[in-house]
Amino acid sequence: MSRTWLPTEQYAETVMKATGFACVFFTDEHDRPLQLRAVYSTTHPWQMAGGTMDPGERPWQTAVRECREETGIDVSGPPRLLAAVFGQPGQEWPFSTMGLIFDGGRLTDTQIRGIVLDPDEHDDARVLSLQEWESLMPARDFARLEAVLEARLTGTATYFGTWDWEQD
Template sequence: MSATWLPPEQYAETLVKATAFACLFVTDEHDRPVQLRAVYSQDHPWQWPGGTMEPDERPWQTAVRECREETGIVFGGPPRLLAAVFGLPGAQWPYNTVGFVFDGGRLTAEEMASITLDPEEHDEVRALAVEEWRAHMPRQDFARLEAVMAARRTGTTAYFDTWDWGDGDC
């Protein structure tokens, strides 16, 4: 044992800090990604239903809760991880970011029509073909969308580790 051993609570203070998020990736009946336009973010205008984990909450619980709060859709599962997302801190955010993207399935036309947005968070919902999203998203957001679509198609979980906050173009 090292002479510099610290009690767990002191050691924890020396570690890198991170925030965590979880979301559900959904498509419509035509396999077009569904995204919500955020009223609070010009840097990342189009997002999947999801958000920051709360204390004592697991990633799957976060994704389901946030989807319900943001769209009114109650998703029951089962949990299927499509992607793990990681980003380094930068000028826009002082902590590492760790994210979990779960498969929320395909929404029927009736489910799409029933989406009720929280106007304090989102003001529009769209379903577009993947390539149509390119014009509406920053480069990194679109790359993440492509990685998640490939993960869903192949069944292989994506690891997307370039969600950095450093250059403003994430």
Template sequence: MTLFELNASVEAAPLYREFVFTSSPALMRMTRLAEPTAASTTDNSTTWLPPEQYAETVLKATAFACLYFTDEGDRPLQLHSVYSPAHPWQLVGGTMDKGERPWETAVRECREETGLAVSGLPRLLATVYGLPGAQWPYDTIGMVFDGGCLVDDYLSGALIHV
């Protein structure tokens, strides 16, 4: 028996009951009574897949994280890319490594690309989603974090340019 805590609306509760859940009035706590197998189907013809099989059916995407810096004039700062003629100016960041959180990626990539060590709490500014295309076969998902303002004295010797 497996216990699930659900916060279901009044409208959604009947759906869970159709999937062989029973409910108690307190907190919509439901318990699945029978463990389905890969070959079994419930009365409503739902087929349960093993996790390995299900994983093959879900979205495959690469993820990236970057930092958005501004100068003292509140102008955005970017790096000049040496490997992407189609996108010559980019935010400081890169592709997430396996097991890495987005903020960790942004901080690591910033240190690797500029030598700048960013600290503090992450402040997410935007998320970005891209469909696969001719140049990349996967969806892309990205997070843009606030890198803060870099003062002019720092920028005069940095790799980052306006």
């Protein structure tokens, strides 16, 4: 049986389309996660510092840039991966989503008070216990947060493959 190989341009039209993102996960010194409240999303109201990759960027570059833009915090490497995240497309977003979440470490109270939010993106930054976050987040966002915190606490990166774009 012989195969017929498509020209690159034709083959590219047949494969899955995806957007990439990268985030930085912070906690306070008591391992309570820091989350930012998005002004532009009711679907994902509380988020980690991060965002969509720009063309030509690598995930760590995206995480560092987005964190600086959204919080004023400059993170430095080496990058420590906590999670790989995948989501299927849905009505809200027509592409699959693939992202990496990096460990930003534990912030002091002074560092947390010094966060400078970009008002076009976020209007609040909170540090809460995992239990307190559960009632404020959609189930899939909370499950992702829980998995990322577990990865941080155990030192074992996680794969979170169910961050789909369908409604909870």
